[in-house]
Amino acid sequence: MGKDTLKVARWEFLQNVRSKMFLILTIAIPILIVVVGFVPNFLAGWGEGQHLTLYVVDRAGVYSQLNKTLEGVEGKNFSLEKASIPVEQLKERALGKEIDGYFILEEPLKQYQSTPIRIFSNLDDNEGLIAAGKTLSRVTGQLVASRVLAGEGYNPDEIFSLTRGVQFTPVKLETDDRSFGEVFLPFGVAIMIVMSSMFSGSMVMTGIVQEKKNRIVEIVLSSISPLDMMAGKLIGFALLGMLQIGLWGVVGAISLTQIAGVPLGGVGFFQILYYFLYFVLGYLMIAALYALLGASSRDLQSSGQSRGIFVILPLFPIYFSAAIINNPEALWVKLVSYIPIFTPTMMLMRSGFGGVPVWEILVSLLVLAVFVYFTLRLATKVFRVGMLMYGKDMSLGEILHWAKS
Amino acid sequence: MVKQMAILETEGIEKTFGSKKVVDGVSFQVSEGALFGLLGPNGAGKTTTIRMIMGIIEPDKGSVYFRGEKRGDGAKKDIGYLPEERGLYDEAKVLDVLEYLGSLKGMSRSSARKDAMDWLDRMDLSEHRDVKIKELSKGMAQKVQFIASILHSPELAILDEPFAGLDPVNQELFKSVVLELKEDGMTILLSSHRMNMVEELCDKIFMVHEGREVLSGELPLIKEGFGKDLVNLRYSGDPSTLRDVFGERISEVELNHGSGSFYIEKGFSPDQFIRELPEGIEVTELSVKKPPLHDIFVSTVRGDSNG
Known part of the structure; x- marks a missing residue:
């Protein structure tokens, strides 16, 4: 009995892990996420994010002081380099875009309080130069002022510290100090769970409908019981779904930590455990519903039509994620969490946005488990009969009839 | 056995x-x-x-x-x-x-x-x-x-x-x-x-x-029990004389252009059949066989057999 289940599970897993559909879904989705998530940032940052190197022709002997002052400036898009070649050569190289640009500092420095310092460059990207110029004017302005004052007998260091601008740093106000990992991981996982259970579930259904259509189901059912067949399929595709989530998880974690530089910290054992349970139960629920649909449908078209509703339902909470973020404690949010078809998505999102008490997690898991148990029983009964009912769709009445039998 | x-x-x-x-x-x-x-x-x-x-x-x-x-x-x-x-x-x-x-x-x-x-x-x-x-x-x-x-x-x-x-x-x-x-x-x-x-x-x-x-x-046993044998025949002459002579003793008669087939009742032996052949009919080929299953099935389903 159990042996046959595992044989079916092994077969389904090995056959489908090599299938085009699985490969496409598993590989395409992370690529899509990465492309949608990172490429716009990358592109947006392309122009101003480019780092410039500007050469300084230092005829006033201020380079080292200027550079030292600049070290303390955050977020600058350039660095300075002392020019060691004649100005003519610098000009040539700037024209040839071999260097980003250069400028000349001459005595008396005082002249720069009325004349601008010109940065010679042949770059197309003016914005970068303008940003660099702003920073330079501020820093150099301080330098010039301190030099001038020092010439009149003041201590330059004292003056420098006095003339330093007061800085403002934006500090984002947050209700608590939870990490990105704690907030967005459940949200990401919620979406992954729903997507993976839907992919795996629809693969269960496609498989069932095809086997029903080409009658291989007769060979299988003449060897093992319908229960073993269905259980094997559900387990096989559960493993496939877990592999998929695993792959996505690894890609997601690497992208977040390595590319986007976001720490994941703060994910504990209990959190991983209930993610896992929500996945397994959520998957079983959707897969059982899909199996029921597949077994009661004549072909893929007709199962596709009735499938529409199941595709939308578990996704429903995601559309309302903004409302849930704003008020994770709202009564309707809590109530909807206990409607089994929404439970995995809702609870994972809530645990991300608002923090959910442990008892709610446990109760929702229990409600979900009970629902899954009855869905599986119903699916098994319909499966038994539906798998051999060819050429027509089962009506709802028939499904209920077999469910009661 | x-x-x-x-x-x-x-x-x-x-x-x-x-x-x-x-x-x-x-x-x-x-x-x-x-x-x-x-x-x-x-x-x-x-x-x-x-x-x-x-x-x-x-x-x-x-x-x-x-x-x-x-x-x-x-x-x-x-x-x-x-x-x-x-x-x-x-x-x-x-x-x-x-x-x-x-x-x-x-x-x-x-x-x-x-x-x-x-x-x-x-x-x-x-x-x-x-x-x-x-x-x-x-x-x-x-x-x-x-x-x-x-x-x-x-x-x-x-x-x-x-x-x-x-x-x-x-x-x-x-x-x-x-x-x-x-x-x-x-x-x-x-x-x-x-x-x-x-x-x-x-x-x-x-x-x-x-x-x-x-x-x-x-x-x-089924074939035996069917109670008729199938005769296949090649001949020259007027087929209608065959019907006249054998009448009820042959059934499901299909005769055309020098060949034909029909059933003969059990007990009506091939030997007897040849002796009773009417004048003007010359038989060139004759086989008597147990009926094929197909015929047994068809006549059983039609209900016109005692098999």
């Missing part, structure tokens, strides 16, 4: 789909080592009967016994089954499919693989073992499915229309393999609407029509 034990027995099995009674009280026994023919036109209830035997569906009434005991799920492993509707995992490779289906019947994967290779050899398919099912021709796929049904050397193999869709060469191949399996002691239940095939292979038959038994027993 020693009475052999019935390996399979159905006892008054019935199945109704909607308002249609598809199988209506079918009872038969298949003795061990027999090649048993389940016959009947399309839609007679053969496949439904087989599905009930296989436990794919349960009878509304009646029972199926395997080796004298009510057939449970356990018996599924001892029975091989070639369904009428052909289909295999299109995307999977031949050898993988056979290994899997063999393992579902309780074989270890390695022995399923090994035996499958031998069978693929026997069926001229060894070069195709790593080919995907969908790339096979229809006949090849049918061979693979046939192998799947007998790979685990079941005690009983149920073959539903095994010859359908095969070219003559492969039909001969299948026939010889079926006979070989019988030689090796496998009990075979062969279901077909093609009477000539069943006639060539089976020693016992069970004929159904509209869900009910119409005829059953040992093939020679």
